[in-house]
Amino acid sequence: MLDTATGTLVDPVQDGAATLYVCGITPYDATHLGHAATAVAFDLLGRAWRDAGVAVRFASNVTDVDDPLLERAAATGVDWRALAAEQIALYAEDMAALQVIPPDAYLGAVESIPAVVSAVEQMLAAGTAYRVPTADALSAAELGDVYADLAADDQFGEAARLDGDEMLALSAERGGDPGRPGKKGPLDPLLWRRERAGEPAWDGGSLGRGRPGWHIECAVIALGNLGAPLSVLGGGSDLAFPHHEMSCSHARALTGSPSSGARAHVHAGMVGLDGEKMSKSRGNLVLVSTLRAAGVDPMAIRLAILAHHYRDDWDWSDEVLATAEARLGRWRAALSGVGGPAADETLAAVRAALADDLDAPAALAAVDAWADAALAGAVAPVEGAPGVVARALDALLGVRL
Ligand code: 5CA
Numbered sequence: 139m140l141d142t143a144t145g146t147l148v149d150p151v152q153d154g155a156a157t158l159y160v161c162g163i164t165p166y167d168a169t170h171l172g173h174a175a176t177a178v179a180f181d182l183l184g185r186a187w188r189d190a191g192v193a194v195r196f197a198s199n200v201t202d203v204d205d206p207l208l209e210r211a212a213a214t215g216v217d218w219r220a221l222a223a224e225q226i227a228l229y230a231e232d233m234a235a236l237q238v239i240p241p242d243a244y245l246g247a248v249e250s251i252p253a254v255v256s257a258v259e260q261m262l263a264a265g266t267a268y269r270v271p272t273a274d275a276l277s278a279a280e281l282g283d284v285y286a287d288l289a290a291d292d293q294f295g296e297a298a299r300l301d302g303d304e305m306l307a308l309s310a311e312r313g314g315d316p317g318r319p320g321k322k323g324p325l326d327p328l329l330w331r332r333e334r335a336g337e338p339a340w341d342g343g344s345l346g347r348g349r350p351g352w353h354i355e356c357a358v359i360a361l362g363n364l365g366a367p368l369s370v371l372g373g374g375s376d377l378a379f380p381h382h383e384m385s386c387s388h389a390r391a392l393t394g395s396p397s398s399g400a401r402a403h404v405h406a407g408m409v410g411l412d413g414e415k416m417s418k419s420r421g422n423l424v425l426v427s428t429l430r431a432a433g434v435d436p437m438a439i440r441l442a443i444l445a446h447h448y449r450d451d452w453d454w455s456d457e458v459l460a461t462a463e464a465r466l467g468r469w470r471a472a473l474s475g476v477g478g479p480a481a482d483e484t485l486a487a488v489r490a491a492l493a494d495d496l497d498a499p500a501a502l503a504a505v506d507a508w509a510d511a512a513l514a515g516a517v518a519p520v521e522g523a524p525g526v527v528a529r530a531l532d533a534l535l536g537v538r539l
């Protein structure tokens with residue numbers, strides 16, 4: 139895998155085992171093609187590992203309380219819990235349709251609050267977190283919000299490798315608050331937000347009522363369910379900074395170990411539409427559920443995603459989908475025979491492509507070559523070969539025909 143922290147290819151598997159943490163959705167405007175592409179990318183990794191005999195443990199989260207979710211619920215006049223529940227269910231349906239294997243541990247931010255509170259209390263006690271007074275906390279104002287002290291982490295910045303100005307700009311853009319008065323460092327991220335009027339809040343023990351910050355959510359869920367270090371910490375490239383940088387910093391603070399981040403930081407490229415990143419804030423979304431409702435075969439959506447290398451940024455378009463539908467049709471026709479070209483070389487080529495930093499386009503090309511040969515009928519057919527190819531496509535690529 140390409141480790142985006144070092145820019146080098148690394149093999150994060152150790153002793154035949156690997157842990158994978160993939161950042162899941164904030165449940166509104168799901169599931170757009172960007173969410174789907176990132177989920178499929180890491181699903182492919184899990185499949186390649188399992189095929190190679192690696193014992194995989196996979197965890198993911200759903201950010202079921204955070205500012206963007208609350209803002210969307212308020213803007214549309216729905217209860218934030220109802221919005222989250224509906225979107226989580228829709229995402230699960232879309233993932234099942236796309237043959238994404240579910241995580242072994244799948245946790246929400248809300249259900250993880252007791253673990254987050256313990257973690258933040260631990261960081262306060264260790265001096266790696268501090269309080270910032272709030273003017274409008276509903277009670278015990280002196281407790282304040284809690285922030286992580288990044289100055290206590292001399293490895294901070296090693297994963298994303300950005301300069302100070304870039305970090306400040308991305309922090310402001312992606313949920314941080316570099317201008318908040320009272321913080322020790324502008325990049326210091328929120329760990330616990332005290333209750334504010336009109337906002338949901340939970341019992342925070344010695345922290346006072348409030349709700350969790352974003353990065354600590356993933357740090358706590360990953361540590362609690364997979365341990366440290368992670369083999370792969372994954373998500374879209376929009377999470378490289380600040381989210382993954384901060385989550386790893388929190389993991390180091392909580393374990394006291396400098397190597398408790400991730401062996402490989404792996405980031406999927408951004409899917410866009412007409413040259414712009416597909417995002418909830420821009421509203422330029424193509425939803426998996428809309429395509430499904432229009433009768434598009436989910437396997438064509440999966441093939442459209444797999445036609446792009448996971449690291450590349452790419453644009454969704456009608457042509458991308460039409461190409462995938464045509465490929466699906468050719469593969470189905472080729473697989474419909476009792477006999478077909480021998481499968482061994484094709485399987486070896488698909489496995490080799492996946493082992494080469496998940497080169498899905500090369501894997502598809504190998505299957506195309508088999509399908510072309512099958513349809514041309516030029517080689518002596520081997521009985522059962524189409525079945526072998528079909529099962530390999532299902533297991534390795536998650537394409538069930
Ligand atoms: N809940 C957080 C992660 S803890 C979050 O980023 N949620 S999200 O709904 O915005 O995104 C869910 C996943 O999809 C993340 O891994 C994110 O990096 C990825 N993602 C979001 N937009 C795109 C896009 N346009 N292309 C590819 N992946 C995307």
Ligand code: ZN
Binds near residue numbers: 161356
């Ligand atoms: Zn996350």
